Amino acid sequence: MIPNSPIISVIIPSFNQGEFIEETIMSLIRQNYPNLEIIVIDGGSKDQTVNIIKKYETHITYWVSEEDSGQSEAINKGFNRATGDIMTWLNSDDYYEQETLQKVAAEFVSTPYLSILHGKSILFGQSVKEKVIGLEYDIPLYDYFPFMRFPQPSCFIKTEVLKKVLPVNNALHYAMDFELIIKIILKGGNIKRSNEIFSHYRLHKSSKSNEHGAFLKEWTFVVGNFFNSVSGGQKYIETLIQFGLLQKPACTRYATVLTFTDNELECIFLQHLNICYHYSYREFNKKICAVISSYLKTNANAFYTLNGYKKYNNRLKFIPKFAFKFIRSLLK
Numbered sequence: 001m002i003p004n005s006p007i008i009s010v011i012i013p014s015f016n017q018g019e020f021i022e023e024t025i026m027s028l029i030r031q032n033y034p035n036l037e038i039i040v041i042d043g044g045s046k047d048q049t050v051n052i053i054k055k056y057e058t059h060i061t062y063w064v065s066e067e068d069s070g071q072s073e074a075i076n077k078g079f080n081r082a083t084g085d086i087m088t089w090l091n092s093d094d095y096y097e098q099e100t101l102q103k104v105a106a107e108f109v110s111t112p113y114l115s116i117l118h119g120k121s122i123l124f125g126q127s128v129k130e131k132v133i134g135l136e137y138d139i140p141l142y143d144y145f146p147f148m149r150f151p152q153p154s155c156f157i158k159t160e161v162l163k164k165v166l167p168v169n170n171a172l173h174y175a176m177d178f179e180l181i182i183k184i185i186l187k188g189g190n191i192k193r194s195n196e197i198f199s200h201y202r203l204h205k206s207s208k209s210n211e212h213g214a215f216l217k218e219w220t221f222v223v224g225n226f227f228n229s230v231s232g233g234q235k236y237i238e239t240l241i242q243f244g245l246l247q248k249p250a251c252t253r254y255a256t257v258l259t260f261t262d263n264e265l266e267c268i269f270l271q272h273l274n275i276c277y278h279y280s281y282r283e284f285n286k287k288i289c290a291v292i293s294s295y296l297k298t299n300a301n302a303f304y305t306l307n308g309y310k311k312y313n314n315r316l317k318f319i320p321k322f323a324f325k326f327i328r329s330l331l332k
Helices: 021-029 049-055 071-081 100-110 177-187 212-229 232-240 262-282 286-299 301-306 310-319 321-330
Strands: 010-016 036-042 062-065 086-089 116-125 132-134 155-158 192-205
Touching: 010 071, 010 100, 021 049, 036 071, 036 301, 049 062, 062 232, 071 086, 071 132, 071 177, 086 100, 086 262, 100 116, 100 155, 100 192, 116 177, 155 177, 155 212, 177 192, 177 212, 232 262, 262 286, 262 310, 286 301, 286 310, 301 310
Parallel strands: 010 036, 010 086, 036 062, 116 192
Antiparallel strands: 086 155, 116 132, 116 155
């Protein structure tokens, strides 16, 4: 047991996930962590969710079931109730690996300056090939800015740092975690990668994780705001708008104590274009893929070659859409 174990608050945002939420709650109870707050914010579920919550309410610090505007509002409600030294949220279809909270607490105790800790997850689900996801190696700080680099269920944040950037953006439903991380890092927060598997990340038919286009749109919105917040970023905003990836000029500025070199900004932009290309490739969006690959071939040819764009473009050109989607389904 860790001496003076920090209080860890875990928010469970939920809506009609009665099929899975019991496993989520049980994974927290089985942590046997001495200073744990479990806070369940349910959006007024009509299935068996509330009955399951009541079944375990002696282990739950606070819960409510009432209509809300979505996951972000639920997370904010939970954070407002939480009193922990470390906070996070765990979706009601995911669950923790045994001893996760002990490992997380030990990292924060041994590294007092730590703001964000992130580890790995096991991606699983019906008709999903189980695999471990998360960073395999440490990356430069600027490399956290092109898109969400790690699975949110395996991310934990020091409360005193988190409070400086709250609330979670209620207008975002897919990239609120990404924006939160970006805002913390820009304010000087320290981030650390762990090689530990902390969580199990479930994919199923109604998972938001399947909505690639929605994720891409919101990630680009956040990246646009990032470029709007730093010197030298305006030209990248204009290019994203020109490509049709950003629908309007970014109007939000994030507070920052960091500066970035021209090379770092270019790397962030290229990596964001890369993820835009591959999400569009999954959706067989030839138009966006053509625009991005053409730009990269002309303006960043080494990046274009290194990342094998010619191969991907040939697949889009010569493989029919139905065959393309069938092949991708086999690779899941």
